[in-house]
Amino acid sequence: MYKVTIIAGARPNFMKIAPIIHAIQKAKQDNFDMDYRLVHTGQHYDKNMSGSFFEQLEIPEPHVNLECSGGTQAEQTANIMIHFERELMANPADLVLVVGDVTSTMACALVAQKLHTKVAHVEGGIRSDDWTMPEEINRLVTDSITNYFFTTSDTANNNLKTSGVGDDQIFFVGNTMIDTLLKQRPNFKQPSVWKNLNLKEGNYMVMTLHRPANVDEESQLKDMIDEIIAHTQDLPLVFPVHPRTAKILERLHVNHQRLHMVEPLSYLEFNYLVERAKAVITDSGGITEEASILRVPCLTLRDNTERPETITLGTNELVGTDPKKLKPYLDTLFAGNWKSGSDIPLWDGQTAHRIIEILKNKISHK
Incomplete structure (x- = not known):
């Protein structure tokens, strides 16, 4: 059994992980021995995140809510790390999968690596180059200790390569947020x-x-x-x-x-x-x-x-x-002169499927 712990800390994270959960469920139906545990760190309290929220996304409620809301950046980071360390020790995984750039992403990646658990970062490699944004610090720290990067664009791929990440760690898959958007449209x-x-x-x-x-x-x-x-x-x-x-x-x-x-x-x-x-x-x-x-x-x-x-x-x-x-x-x-936009490569609703195929064929055998 290949076990994946999926981390979500804020409402937008659930839009990113919902299609991954669907893809894991499909892989299980196809007799691939894989399971997941969904950990909500509780970083952002959101009164709209009731049972109906999870019903809309067609995913089960998290297996656990660590309830780590509030506090300064440092206090929240420490709180998430303390609670997630206990969680991961009680429920070991082969892979911790983090998404986006919230504090939970960075904190849980740190805990996972210190417990010798591989880390995959969905949306790895994106950069604003603005260090005044907490999210940018979270991205930089997370990507410096990530094993596998699931990326949304060639720009993200190049950012990672420039920082010394090997080609065999980078998987250009698209955007799971768009998987959810197209499914729910x-x-x-x-x-x-x-x-x-x-x-x-x-x-x-x-x-x-x-x-x-x-x-x-x-x-x-x-x-x-x-x-x-x-x-x-x-x-x-x-x-x-x-x-x-x-x-x-x-x-x-x-x-x-x-x-x-x-x-x-x-x-x-x-x-x-x-x-x-x-x-x-x-x-x-x-x-x-x-x-x-x-x-x-x-x-x-x-x-x-x-x-x-x-x-x-x-x-x-x-x-x-x-x-x-x-x-x-x-x-x-x-004036009616706004650009009309064009297709963005791999933002096609199939990103989560590509992620799980990579987990099945490449990462789970390492």
Whole structure:
């Protein structure tokens, strides 16, 4: 029996691991002796992650929740390491599979290696080259101690090779987040805000902001929202607000008749809105990927991106964090001159299948 422990620490991680679980279940049906244990570190507490969340993704609830939320970066890292060490010692595995770039990814990779357990990193090799982002530190540390890299792009492959990783450790497989998006696309669900706000397809915009560079500096946040409102003509702006951002906006008395701040939406509801929007304004890396595959114009309010393929091949543009840089991009959008995007190699819904085939044929025999 080849045992894989899969780590998830935050809601987006579950979108990345769901297709991997489906592929493992399929391999078992095909008589491959493999099983998995899903460990939720509890890094991010999310009240929307109820049983229905796992039902929507068609996966069982985690085998264990380590409940390691809260604290500083260092406290949380230490807490996850302490709890995951106990977990892995009690339930040994042949491979610990981590995804993305949250603190749990780095912390569990460290624990696994110290317990002489191989580590595979799904989404290995992506880089923003911005060391002020906690995620970038997590990526660098994780990739420095990873055995097998499942990558999303040639850029990620080259980043790894430049850092000295051998070709036999790198497997270009695509993007598991897109596996989930394509599988769930027929199930996208109209949220109540659609009727409440009388939204029409192609006639509203979706916003998300959560990165400290955009939301922690209050005057910066207010200036950015003022610029968005000033240059989006008469379109409704639907803004699912992170609780942390909501508190800041409340203090700033930010309000406008076209700005609709709503509760965070489920995965199926949020992507229903994205698919039908005129455009998305965001600082989230994952949303740039989804918008590109859905061929929806995307404006990213960051100075760098670890997903350059969403710009070179997708529908994304890197606007920056200076509010004054936003207008020319919105002018291009409203003039009807936004790029249409193209297919991104291997972002085809088959990534998890490729990962499990590699585990079956190459890694499990080493």
